[in-house]
Amino acid sequence: MEKRKDLLVAALENGTVIDHIPTEKLFTVANLLKLDTFHEPVLIGNNLNSNKIGKKGMIKIANRMLSDDEISRLAVVCPNIRLCIIRDYEVVEKKEVTLPDTLENVVRCANPVCISNNEPMRSFFYVTDKLHGMMRCHYCNKEQKIENAEFYQLFNVKP
Amino acid sequence: MxxxxxxxxxxxxxxxxxxxxxxxxxxxxxxxxxxxxxxxxxxxxxxxxxxxxxxxxxxxxxxxxxxxxxxxxxxxxxxxxxxxxxxxxxxxxxxxxxxxxxxxxxxxxxxxxxxxxxxxxxxxxxxxxPSQTMLDLYSIYKTQGRLNNLNIYMVGDLKYGRTVHSLLMALSTYNPTFHFIAPKELEMPNEYKMYCKKRGVNYIEQRDFTAETIADADIIYMTRVQRERFTDLMEYERVKDAYILRKAMLEGCRANMKILHPLPRVNEIERSIDDSPHAYYFEQAGxxxxxxxxxxxxxxxxxxxxxxxxxxxxx
CATH class of the missing domain: 3.40.50.1370 (Aspartate/ornithine carbamoyltransferase)
Known part of the structure; x- marks a missing residue:
């Protein structure tokens, strides 16, 4: 009998599968979604074989749909991951995550003398180049790389 | 409202x-x-x-x-x-x-x-x-009668000079030809050169600041080369006198050419130029x-x- 090479990870009845996560980003994604304090079943796999990117990470979260805000945050960390929405064991929707046109209160400006890093206020960026992942701060006008940006909620600075 | x-x-x-x-x-x-x-x-x-x-x-x-x-x-x-x-x-x-x-x-x-x-x-x-940019534009408009198709020479500290960056952006849609004359350490930052490239604005980068290089200028925008901007003080000593506008350099320049400077000036414009019809920096401040x-x-x-x-x- 041929051995099954599939992943033996339990199927979800309802929830979200985040697939094609770059392996080094897996725990960033887990942190970002605050999975450490989530009380439903969560399965996290890493270094799984992928035809697309070699090795990948994958996260299955039961009974949770991601908000648009969470999806924008995911897009900032890894722009090419895929979301599968599961209902009654079936994939009802597949979403390629893409960068939104603007990012509000998601990441911190890289410019230490930007007003947004020195006042209790929102940050706001225009995504200027989705291909190369560039954004421009609405306040100080500094153009910066999105992947270098620091998140707010990992440090709980923002309300 | x-x-x-x-x-x-x-x-x-x-x-x-x-x-x-x-x-x-x-x-x-x-x-x-x-x-x-x-x-x-x-x-x-x-x-x-x-x-x-x-x-x-x-x-x-x-x-x-x-x-x-x-x-x-x-x-x-x-x-x-x-x-x-x-x-x-x-x-x-x-x-x-x-x-x-x-x-x-x-x-x-x-x-x-x-x-x-x-x-x-x-x-x-x-x-x-923006108010500095506005007064720079007004000074250029007043002395040249127009803002378009001018040869604008920016000299000195083009890296940290906020006024030159704002002026560059404000003039970029008026079909200017920019000349950036600065030492290597203080040259025009890449983001502003990209800004020009994206908009099809002509610019020429030069290290030499001589009578020949400025002969075609309509506006020479001088800035101060500050010692504290240099990480390498040897480099500062080498270039500090290379970006001084001297009276002798004005001989072959255009009659309409005006010299602007956001002030304060230290020694980057020879004081003997103050009485020249090309000097415009005090009026500019006015x-x-x-x-x-x-x-x-x-x-x-x-x-x-x-x-x-x-x-x-x-x-």
Whole structure:
């Protein structure tokens, strides 16, 4: 009998599968979604074989749909991951995550003398180049790389 | 209500720039008026700047407004930890327009978002300084009769010089030819060269600053090469005298050529040039008054027609 090479990870009845996560980003994604304090079943796999990117990470979260805000945050960390929405064991929707046109209160400006890093206020960026992942701060006008940006909620600075 | 704040003029249309230049010209014709009688202008200088503050306060005074404000944030609640938002909210209750300078970039933009009182950005860190740009544009327009198709030479510290960056952006749609003349350590940053490339703006980078290289200039915009900008002091010693404009260099230049400088000057323009018909830096500073009078009136909703039909002119 041929051995099954599939992943033996339990199927979800309802929830979200985040697939094609770059392996080094897996725990960033887990942190970002605050999975450490989530009380439903969560399965996290890493270094799984992928035809697309070699090795990948994958996260299955039961009974949770991601908000648009969470999806924008995911897009900032890894722009090419895929979301599968599961209902009654079936994939009802597949979403390629893409960068939104603007990012509000998601990441911190890289410019230490930007007003947004020195006042209790929102940050706001225009995504200027989705291909190369560039954004421009609405306040100080500094153009910066999105992947270098620091998140707010990992440090709980923002309300 | 439309927020009439002036935070940046980088995205203004030619029509709007021309309108503001026309207003400045009207102000120059009659710079003493009572058109702002009964108004209060607040000048909040969270970072000291004598020159800009005096220019704004003179503008407000010559238009009949009263001025409140501070020149040194050490004497204010910012040192007690008050946020910028709270300071702006508080002053908004007292003043009709707020002129502010702040060390943090984007401060004026943020201020304009937390109040309906118009804000005029008098400089936010290394970011923007639109009233300086406006007076530079007015000086160029006044001396050349136009803004388009000019050969603009920028000399000295092009890396940290906020005024040259703002001027570059403001002139980029007027089909200029820029010449960037600077030492390697202080050359024009890549982002501004990319800015030019994206918009098809011609620019030439040069290290040599001689009579030959400046012969075709319409405007020479000089800036100060500051010692503290150099990481390598040997390099500073080597280049410090290479970017001085000397009288002998002006012999072959165009008759219409004018020398601008945001001031303060140290030694980068030979003092013997001050009497030359090409020297324009002191008049340029004087134009700051008219440009700022125009900006204050504009944010208060006063139109060019109002200025032309103004019955409050004092002569």
């Amino acid at each position: 439309v927020n009439r704040s002036i935070v940046s003029i980088a995205d203004y249309s030619h029509e709007k720039i021309q309108y503001l230049l026309d207003m400045a010209q009207e102000m120059e014709a009659h710079s003493n008026r009572k058109i702002l009688e009964g108004k209060v202008v607040a000048t909040l200088f969270f970072e000291p700047s004598t020159r800009t503050r005096l220019s704004f306060e003179t503008a407000a005074n010559r238009l009949g407004a009263r001025v409140i404000g501070f020149a040194d944030p050490k004497a204010t609640s910012s040192t007690k930890g008050e946020t910028l938002k709270d300071t702006i909210k508080m002053v908004s209750n007292y003043a009709d327009v707020i002129v502010m300078r702040h060390r943090l970039e984007g401060a004026a933009k943020y201020a304009s978002e937390v109040t309906d009182t118009p804000i005029i950005n008098a400089g936010d860190g290394a970011n923007l300084h 134009n700051g008054l008219f440009a700022r009078e125009a900006l204050i009136c504009h944010v208060l909703g006063i139109t060019l027609d109002d200025l032309k039909n103004d019955k409050t002119i004092i002569n």
